[in-house]
Amino acid sequence: MTSDTVRAAPRPTAGTVPDKAPPRRRRLGDLPIAIVFVLPAAIGFAVFYVWPAIRGAYLSLTKYNVLTPPRFIGLENYRQLFGDHLFWNALKVTAEYVVLNIGTQTVISMVLAVLLHRLTRSMVVRGIVLLPYLVANVVVALVWFWMLDFQLGVVNQVIEWLGFDRVAFFGADLGIATIAMINTWRHMGYTALLIFAGLLMIPPSVYEAAAIDGASEWRTFWRVTLPLLRPVMALVMVLSVIGSFQVFDTVAVTTGGGPINATRVIYFYIYDMAFNRFNFGYAAALSSVLFVLLAGIAYLQLRLSRAGESDLKGA
């Protein structure tokens, strides 16, 4: 994290920043107008997030099939959940997916963003990079599903022409990796643009300084770009990891969780429990556990990456 070029910029200490803070009375005067601005979002948040979350937490303590009133059963759903091999399998499969998806997506996006930043400012290129993201998830999944079909797909035909054996892309061994790669393909352009925006915030002066010091492009990336990108990367990681955990549609339109349980990710399991098996109480318990898990992961990520601080302050 410490680089010679960055250290040249003095780091702010806690006491030095808020010297221009407005007087207290003024801030209270802004309160009514602030509330007006915040209210629409707050109502949406309350109605569509807070209330369902509270009700979901309650339903997780019941046996509920939507059509008859919920029956309170205490912690029974949670007791059942911890002994449910499909729950643990779903967590495992989802974790595999997240690691593969985030791993490849972040690296490829970073490379794309740096290339966009250092090589070209062309809007056309930026547009092309973003293109996969503009196609609906389900369409992307279905197109790839057709292309990767074992017997009919163009990809397997090419593989065969090249002299290799056909590949069961959605089989038990490769299914989850294939789904991860499809979503990496779809999201990498979008993530690259987020990172690209972060790159634009890095002042050119630090690159000039690096150039004067004779740093190579490679070294500049590791010593200047990457450290200064940290807050943006933290945001990108938190958003994409949480988004990645929510994988559902790609699974739903391709493998449907199979074969066996090889691609039964947690969201698909929750959906299956609720809408196919009408076990809404149990599905609510699964969702509650996932909520706690995601909250924990997001908190850890933010703590570890010190996302609220920037190395550029005061520069």
Next chain:
Amino acid sequence: MKRSLIIAGVATLLLSGCGAGPEGGSGPATIDYWLWDAAQQPQYQACADAFHKANPQYTVKITQYGWDDYWNTLTTAFVSGTAPDVFTSHLSRYPDLASQGQLLPITDLVTRDKVDLSMYQDGLADLWVTKDGQRYGLPKDFDTVAVIYNTDKLKEAGIKPEEMSELTWNPQDGGTYEKVIARLTVDQNGKRGDEPGFDKNHVATYGLGLNTSGAGFGQTEWSMYTMSNGWQYADQNPWPSRFNYADPKFKETVTWLTSLIDKGYVPSMDIISSGVGQIDTYGAGKYAMVTEGSWNTKTYWALKGVKSALAPTPIGPTGKRASLFNGLADNISAGTDNPDAAWAWVKFLASPACQQDIVAKQAVVFPAIKSATAEAEKAFADAGIDVKPFTMHVKDGTTHLAPISDHWADITAIMTETMDSILSFKSDVNALDPANTKINALFG
């Protein structure tokens, strides 16, 4: 003010379940009717028009949702009070809806209006009576299973069409049925499955396609084998209390099916889960034959580039063929605003006026009314399809009623996992023992 806004918003969400439909009482009414099969919408629209003509006070509004969305949409509609008055229903779904009080029993109405239940194919009407003796539907159609094969592939293999109607099957060596499947399988070097040097890892055309592992139903995947081997799903049907998935007869049938995958005559689970589906794969000439349900017949005949014909399912160790006998009916929502109109429409759908005069002539499904079956056979023949391999099960009495059971969704979940695993060679057939125990535990 803001507080009340939030409360109002929340209240709207909560109370949206209590909305009432626009019409009520007798007099003119619009009947909301849902179905899932787009291929069947034209024929039921024709029925709706005929119904409106006979009963000008009633208008039927048909809405179609694909099967994948149908039951979710319906459930949500029940919760929010916007359920259709009448909807096409499935045997695997109606028991749950009935037990939760969402369906209107029509037992008394059937008695009152003296509906002649004997006009339907035997057994079909009984499928819609629950354990407590209440009737919820009148049969509208039936389906059976047959073999669909690619006539060109059969010719290339030197097999005569006549041979296809006399095939026998057994779980030990697969009988003449397996011989045909082997003969029809061709590897990339042109070697057939019954020839020396056949490369099972590089198959160009599989002798027999496979759709899924069949879960606990196996309607078009394995039910025609297991039942011609003398196996039954459960101790009784409808409303079983014990299932038979651990039965040796079931196990040996499944073992035989996996042996076909092992020999390269049938695609593996990895291959079929990496594929868009049996129909398209057959259409591309990758399967020489498939086992299919009668409702898909027209879809196969619409495939470009392949010519197809039908053959009956093979004769098993019992000396008989076997096919599941499944059928649909229309259910009435308990919350309908106009039970009279709904019942009039249901009765019309189940009458010769709709089934024989309209549905049969469209040659998409087989209507449930006996006299309409011959009509449908004729309509199929006019379209160039000889459907006797489907209807012979009814004539010969080789049909078996589809299992109707509580907990069917849970049984499906357990059996999907187990059958997927067995057909993937990740576990052997003895995995059926714990699965069956788990299923029986659902029934206490």
